[in-house]
Amino acid sequence: xxxxxxxxxxxxxxxxxxxxxxxxxxxxxxxxxxxxxxxxxxxxxxxxxxxxxxxxxxxxxxxxxxxxxxxxxxxxxxxxxxxxxxxxxxxxxxxxxxxxxxxxxxxxxxxxxxxxxxxxxxxxxxxxxxxxxxx
Numbered sequence: 001x002x003x004x005x006x007x008x009x010x011x012x013x014x015x016x017x018x019x020x021x022x023x024x025x026x027x028x029x030x031x032x033x034x035x036x037x038x039x040x041x042x043x044x045x046x047x048x049x050x051x052x053x054x055x056x057x058x059x060x061x062x063x064x065x066x067x068x069x070x071x072x073x074x075x076x077x078x079x080x081x082x083x084x085x086x087x088x089x090x091x092x093x094x095x096x097x098x099x100x101x102x103x104x105x106x107x108x109x110x111x112x113x114x115x116x117x118x119x120x121x122x123x124x125x126x127x128x129x130x131x132x133x134x135x
Contacts, residue, residue: 002026002029002031005029006022006025006029009021009022010022013063015056015060015063016063016064017063017064020064020067021067021071024067024118027118027122028071028118028122032125033129053092054092054095054098057087057088057102058088058098058105060087060088061085061087061106062102062105062109065080066110068080068081069110069113069115070113070114070115070116070117071116072118072123073117073123076133076134079134081106083134085099088102
């Protein structure tokens with residue numbers, strides 16, 4: 001029912017954040033997210049076909065910041081960019097050129113994206129269940 005109403009996972013998120021995109025859309029339609037510690041999902045990590053860490057960190061910065069841009073108030077967009085930039089720079093051993101390239105990629109993504117912030121009610125719900133908004 002949820003997939004029929006809000007659509008499937010966004011294929012544009014090649015590396016992460018498709019679940020946040022889906023969850024924000026679902027919550028904005030009135031659905032609640034149910035969490036239980038009794039279910040565990042294991043991701044098998046395969047060294048074959050993996051991208052270098054700097055590419056992975058770049059995608060994390062871009063995707064997490066794009067989701068913030070798409071759905072959250074501006075203060076959260078800025079905190080995402082700041083925090084994930086710090087994460088990228090630390091993990092990449094301060095590769096500023098790669099960071100600037102990641103930001104340029106993010107800027108291009110934003111230019112081609114539509115900002116559709118979640119409702120105040122959805123934002124209040126996320127806060128009430130202590131959901132993550134800042135990073």
